[in-house]
Amino acid sequence: MSNKPILSCSDITKNFKSESGDGELRILRGVNLQIKPAEVIAIVGSSGSGKSTLLHILGGLDRPTRGDVYWHGESIYKHKPDRLAELRNENVGFVFQFHHLLPEFTALENVMMPALIKGVRYSDAEKRASYLLERFGLGERLNHRPSQLSGGEQQRVSMARALTNHPAIILADEPTGNLDEKNTDNILQLLFQLRKEENVAIILITHEKEIAGKCDITYTLHNGILES
Numbered sequence: 001m002s003n004k005p006i007l008s009c010s011d012i013t014k015n016f017k018s019e020s021g022d023g024e025l026r027i028l029r030g031v032n033l034q035i036k037p038a039e040v041i042a043i044v045g046s047s048g049s050g051k052s053t054l055l056h057i058l059g060g061l062d063r064p065t066r067g068d069v070y071w072h073g074e075s076i077y078k079h080k081p082d083r084l085a086e087l088r089n090e091n092v093g094f095v096f097q098f099h100h101l102l103p104e105f106t107a108l109e110n111v112m113m114p115a116l117i118k119g120v121r122y123s124d125a126e127k128r129a130s131y132l133l134e135r136f137g138l139g140e141r142l143n144h145r146p147s148q149l150s151g152g153e154q155q156r157v158s159m160a161r162a163l164t165n166h167p168a169i170i171l172a173d174e175p176t177g178n179l180d181e182k183n184t185d186n187i188l189q190l191l192f193q194l195r196k197e198e199n200v201a202i203i204l205i206t207h208e209k210e211i212a213g214k215c216d217i218t219y220t221l222h223n224g225i226l227e228s
């Protein structure tokens, strides 16, 4: 298999207008990053250092002030927004601190959703979603709605959903930030296992040093750049 980066960015700069509107907040000041297939990278940094901003940019959810993002070696900005959204749905899985599951749908339906959007046959989407939910220990919870699940279970559903379309990479923004130690360990163990089974790369934003220690590389976002 190719060992070329599946995701990279060059010289990412991001400024926000300051509250008063007359100045600029320089949040990212030239971030360079490369991630190879099945690699797991942790990004740590104090609150407000720009970790979420960077992850959104890498996932094509937000645009940098300057710089470029490449998926499979191709700049994502050459695509029209609709095409970029399609590519994102097929290549990138997101996991956020709060699960963002659709409350009116069951766990199974939530996990099937990305596949249905992609145009996968209903029966195939269902098969993949039940497999993933079982893999995440939720085989008995397929027809529960998010409100009927515990916080840890909700987060496992959202991880399963991130994997539905066999993405090359998962972008996880403090996915265990709301969970207790036991749930955190449980979820991370699964994530690391699945990384091998599914050959998926992961960028994991975390506050916890112990979690970062389990990743292949840890970077600290500090003063707008990544330090190793």
Ligand SMILES: Nc1ncnc2c1ncn2[C@@H]1O[C@H](COP(=O)(O)OP(=O)(O)O)[C@@H](O)[C@H]1O
Pocket (backbone or CB within 6 Å): 016, 017, 025, 027, 045, 046, 047, 048, 049, 050, 051, 052, 053, 054
């Ligand atoms: N849309 C926005 N407009 C203005 N400022 C923003 C916006 N999004 C984030 N920021 C600011 O950028 C900084 C970095 O935010 P964020 O990326 O969420 O940090 P982190 O995830 O590391 O805690 C913060 O100071 C935040 O207030």
Ligand SMILES: [Mg+2]
Pocket (backbone or CB within 6 Å): 051, 052, 053, 173
């Ligand atoms: Mg954040």
